[in-house]
Amino acid sequence: MNATAEQYLRQLDTARRPDLPETTAGTLRLDVRDDGSTDHWYLTVADQQVRVSRSADDAELVVRADRAVFDRMVRGELHPGAGLLRNELTVQGDMQLLMLLRRIFPGPDGARHPRELGRAALVGNGTTTARDERQ
Template sequence: MVEAIERFFADIDRYGPGLLPSKYSGTIRFDLSQDHVTEQVLVTIEHGQVTVRRDDREADCVIRARQDSFATLLSGQHGIYAALWRNLISIEGEFPLIAAVRELIPPNPTVDRPERWRVEG
């Protein structure tokens, strides 16, 4: 998987507690393809607490994208809604969970990670 994508999911897993407001709950599966191979990552959100694992089980929301397109999204070149409108990603299921994904993605290239992700020391 592309390094930026690996880092994104590792950061979510590492900083999962407290990343999102407690109003968010559900499962989001990311189906990310490259060279006819699809890697699946499941993000579980329970009242704002986030965990990540590689899993192909059913989810409340499924986001599909080519890995290069998803890496572009993570770079801040496009917002998640713009990526959807440009057909860089597709979404099935509970669309409101996209708001949670939007909060997890760094907003632009000049911001490494949200302040709440920064580790002291």
């Protein structure tokens, strides 16, 4: 994916996202710095849905970084935790919500979930699990 963070956030729909934990809810504000100005994106996560608006309201977690850093996260080139450790981004608030960004932003091109790979391997060699046999 070659989209920028702004392009990705603008097109992010509010459909249910099964990759988000059902019990996780919170608000995140992304402060995207570029050329002396800051754009604010406000994300509300609830019921496995993400709603995006443009607001500088207070949030449970505020993430600040340069536009290039957010663009790298959107492309799956930078994990938010690694960016934090490298001082490429700063956070203030509920750190548990930081890992939601990894699930909200797409992963690297061609990436697949480990469970998906495991299922494909089982199907490919004819192996069944105890769970498969019960069904």
